[in-house]
Amino acid sequence: MIEMTTRQADQITREFEGEADELIGHYPVSKRSASLPLLHHWQNHFGFVDDSGVEWIAAKLDLTPINILELVTFYPWFRREAAGKVIIRVCRTLACAMAGSYDVKEKFCEAVGLDPHAEHHGFGVAPPTTPDGKFSVEFVECLASCGSAPVALIGDELAENIKPADVAALVKTLK
Amino acid sequence: MPALLPTPHPKERRIIFENISKPGYAPDIETYLAHGGYESLKKAVTMKPAEIVDAVKAANLRGRGGAGFPCGTKWGFIKYDDGKDHYIVVNADESEPGTFKDRYILHQDPHQLIEGLAISAFATNTHLAYIYIRCEFPHAARIVWNAIKEARAKGFIGNNILGTGFDLDVYVHQGAGAYICGEETSLLESLEGKRPYPRIKPPYFPAVLGLYMKPTIVNNVETICHVKHIIRLGAAEYAKMGVPGDGGTRTMCVSGDVVRPGIYEIPCGAVTIRELIFDVCGGLKPGRTLKAIIPGGSSAKVMRADEIYKTKAKAPDGAMVDKDLPMLDVVLDASTLQSVGTMVGSAGVIVMDDSRDMVWALNNLNQFYAHESCGQCTPCREGSLWMSKVTTRMLDGGGRADDSENLKSIADNIAGRTICAFGEACSWPTQSFLAKFPEEFEKSEG
Numbered sequence: 001m002i003e004m005t006t007r008q009a010d011q012i013t014r015e016f017e018g019e020a021d022e023l024i025g026h027y028p029v030s031k032r033s034a035s036l037p038l039l040h041h042w043q044n045h046f047g048f049v050d051d052s053g054v055e056w057i058a059a060k061l062d063l064t065p066i067n068i069l070e071l072v073t074f075y076p077w078f079r080r081e082a083a084g085k086v087i088i089r090v091c092r093t094l095a096c097a098m099a100g101s102y103d104v105k106e107k108f109c110e111a112v113g114l115d116p117h118a119e120h121h122g123f124g125v126a127p128p129t130t131p132d133g134k135f136s137v138e139f140v141e142c143l144a145s146c147g148s149a150p151v152a153l154i155g156d157e158l159a160e161n162i163k164p165a166d167v168a169a170l171v172k173t174l175k
Numbered sequence: 176m177p178a179l180l181p182t183p184h185p186k187e188r189r190i191i192f193e194n195i196s197k198p199g200y201a202p203d204i205e206t207y208l209a210h211g212g213y214e215s216l217k218k219a220v221t222m223k224p225a226e227i228v229d230a231v232k233a234a235n236l237r238g239r240g241g242a243g244f245p246c247g248t249k250w251g252f253i254k255y256d257d258g259k260d261h262y263i264v265v266n267a268d269e270s271e272p273g274t275f276k277d278r279y280i281l282h283q284d285p286h287q288l289i290e291g292l293a294i295s296a297f298a299t300n301t302h303l304a305y306i307y308i309r310c311e312f313p314h315a316a317r318i319v320w321n322a323i324k325e326a327r328a329k330g331f332i333g334n335n336i337l338g339t340g341f342d343l344d345v346y347v348h349q350g351a352g353a354y355i356c357g358e359e360t361s362l363l364e365s366l367e368g369k370r371p372y373p374r375i376k377p378p379y380f381p382a383v384l385g386l387y388m389k390p391t392i393v394n395n396v397e398t399i400c401h402v403k404h405i406i407r408l409g410a411a412e413y414a415k416m417g418v419p420g421d422g423g424t425r426t427m428c429v430s431g432d433v434v435r436p437g438i439y440e441i442p443c444g445a446v447t448i449r450e451l452i453f454d455v456c457g458g459l460k461p462g463r464t465l466k467a468i469i470p471g472g473s474s475a476k477v478m479r480a481d482e483i484y485k486t487k488a489k490a491p492d493g494a495m496v497d498k499d500l501p502m503l504d505v506v507l508d509a510s511t512l513q514s515v516g517t518m519v520g521s522a523g524v525i526v527m528d529d530s531r532d533m534v535w536a537l538n539n540l541n542q543f544y545a546h547e548s549c550g551q552c553t554p555c556r557e558g559s560l561w562m563s564k565v566t567t568r569m570l571d572g573g574g575r576a577d578d579s580e581n582l583k584s585i586a587d588n589i590a591g592r593t594i595c596a597f598g599e600a601c602s603w604p605t606q607s608f609l610a611k612f613p614e615e616f617e618k619s620e621g
Contacts, residue, residue, distance in 0.1 A: 026346040029260075029303070029387050035368035036351055040310065044495045062369070069372050074549075075311055075351035089311075094473060094539045095430035095525055141543050142272040142473075143311055146430035146523065147437045148177050156313040160177070175544060 008042070009052035016045060020060060031061050035071055039078055048079045048126065073124050077142070083126040084136035086174055088112075091140035095146035100164060104150050107167035108137045116166040134175070176279060179438060188416060190404050190424050191326055192440045195283045201447040202318050204325035207286035212332050219294040220339045224255055227298035231402060233410035235384060235422030240357070240395030241472055242519040242596070243509050246402075249617055252382035253299045253390050263296055264366060264393040265303040265399055268350050268357045270309055272473035272543060273523025276426040276438055277396040281308065281315035285322035289345065291399040293332055296343045299392060303344050307362055310349045317377050354547035358595045359393040361549065370552040372562040373595035397426055417443030421509045425519070429456050431526035432463060444508035448478070451507060463528035465503075469613070470512055471520025473510060473540050475598035478502050491520035517607070524615050533612040534619045537604055538566035544601035552593040558585045559601045569619035579616045583609050
C-alpha cells in the first residue's frame with residue numbers, strides 16, 4: 001500500500017477557506033493580525049497545527065512560515081501534535097491549589113487512565129493523552145475563576161468547586 | 176460562575192454588577208434595553224467629546240486592570256483632531272491570579288461593555304476597536320460576538336451611530352493562553368500577529384504609539400464599563416462614591432480561605448481588610464486564624480496579619496504625625512495600600528489562614544511566573560525559573576544553607592531590570608514573602 005500523505009493543508013475545504021477569509025476581514029489595517037485567529041481556526045478544525053498549516057497560514061497572510069511557527073511555539077494553547085478529543089485543563093495556580101487542584105488533577109488522570117505524575121511542559125507538545133485518543137489532562141495556569149476554586153476547563157465548559165471524590169463520576173458523563 | 180448573592184451586602188454598592196445580580200438577567204440586547212441599556216450612549220453623543228474626557232478625569236476613575244493609572248489622564252494623551260487613526264483595545268485577557276471579575280461582565284452583561292466602549296470611542300475619535308479575550312473564555316467570545324452583532328443591528332455601533340455620523344467597528348480577538356498578553360504593549364504585539372514581547376519604553380504610552388504605531392487606548396473591561404456609569408451618574412456623583420483620587424466602585428474578587436469567596440462591588444476606600452474578610456465575606460473557616468492576604472492579584476506584595484505599619488496621618492491641627500496602622504485596619508484603596516508597600520492592583524484578594532505554608536504558597540506563584548515569563552529579558556527569563564527551582568527544592572527538603580539569601584538576591588536582580596512590569600510582578604512575591612515570613616523560609620533551608 002502506498003503511504004498516504006497526511007498534510008493537513010491537502011484537506012482544506014472551500015468552506016474552511018471562506019471562513020479564513022472572513023477572519024482576515026476583521027483586520028482592515030494589517031492582515032498579519034489574523035495570525036492568531038487563523039491558528040485558532042486551524043487547530044479547531046484539525047486538532048493541531050502541522051508544518052503544512054504553518055505554511056498555508058503564512059502564505060495566506062503574505063508572511064514567511066517562521067512568522068507563524070514562532071507563534072505556535074510561544075503560545076501554550078497551540079500544539080504541533082494531536083491531543084485527546086476532550087482536553088481537561090485543571091487550574092494549577094494559587095487559589096485553586098489551596099482548594100485542592102493537585103488532588104483534583106490526579107483524580108482526573110486516574111479516572112481516564114493516565115499517569116498522574118507524567119511530566120508535561122506544553123509549548124507545542126500535546127498534553128498526556130489516553131491511548132484511545134479520548135482524553136488529555138493537563139495543568140494550566142490561572143483560569144480566572146478563583147472564587148469557585150478548584151476549577152477545570154473541560155472542552156469548552158468550566159467545571160467549578162470540583163471535589164476530588166466527584167471526579168470519577170464527572171469523567172463518566174464525558175464518555 | 177457562582178451567582179452573585181441577590182441581596183448586596185450593606186457595604187456593597189453595585190453599579191457594574193447591578194443588573195447581573197438580578198434574577199433572570201440575560202446577556203441579550205432586549206434584556207439590556209429593558210434595564211436602561213444604551214441610554215448613557217444616547218446622552219454621550221449629545222455631549223462634546225472633550226466633555227466626556229473631562230468627565231472621566233473628574234470622576235477620578237483609575238484603571239481596574241492592575242496598574243491603576245488614572246483613566247482620564249490616559250485618554251488625555253489622545254489628541255482628538257490629530258488627523259491620525261485612533262484605536263481602542265479592551266483588555267479582556269483576565270489572567271492575574273486571584274482576579275475573576277471580567278469573566279462575569281463578559282459572560283453576563285456584554286452590552287454594558289459595548290456601551291462603555293462606544294462612549295469611549297466617541298470621546299476619543301476612534302473608529303476601530305478590538306476586544307482581546309483570553310481563549311480560555313470560549314463562551315465569552317461567542318457571547319460578546321453575538322452582542323456586537325445585536326448592537327450593530329440596532330445602530331449602537333457600526334456606521335452612523337444613532338444618526339450622529341460617527342462610525343465604530345468592533346471585533347473580538349482571542350488570545351492563546353499567555354499571561355504576558357495582559358501587559359498592554361504585549362497585547363498590542365499579539366494583536367498585530369507578532370510574538371507578544373512587551374515593547375521597549377519609551378514611548379511609555381500606547382496613547383502615543385500603540386496598535387499599528389497609532390494612538391491607542393488600552394483599557395481593562397471593568398474600566399470601560401465604568402465609563403458608562405460616569406456618563407449616567409455624572410462625574411461628581413460618581414467620584415463621590417470613592418475617595419479622592421480613586422473614584423467610583425471597585426470590584427473586589429475574594430478567594431482562598433474565607434467562608435464566602437466571590438465578587439463584591441464596593442465603593443473605593445469603603446472597607447478595611449477586617450471588614451472585607453470578617454464582615455463581607457463571612458470570616459474564616461471554623462477554628463482558623465488569619466495568616467496573610469495578597470491584596471491585589473498575585474503580583475501584589477503579601478501582607479502579614481500581625482503586621483503594624485508605620486504611616487503618617489493628619490492631626491487635628493493639620494500637622495503630620497506618625498500613626499501605627501494594624502494590617503486589619505488597612506483600607507483597601509489605591510493610596511492606602513500603596514502607603515503600606517503593596518497595591519490594590521486588580522483587586523484580587525487571596526486570603527490565607529494559619530493552615531497555609533508560605534514556602535508552598537510562594538513556590539506555587541514562582542512556578543506560575545516561571546511558566547509565564549515571555550523570555551525576552553534575561554533577568555526575568557532566567558531569574559523566574561531560578562526562583563521557582565529554589566523554592567521547589569526548599570519545599571522538597573533539599574533547601575541549602577543560603578537559599579533565603581539566594582532567593583532575595585535573584586528577585587532583587589530582576590525588579591527594575593526588565594522591559595516590562597512582569598519583572599516586578601515576579602519579584603514582589605518572593606521579596607515580600609521572604610521579608611514577612613523569614614522564619615518559614617529559614618526552616619526550609621538546609
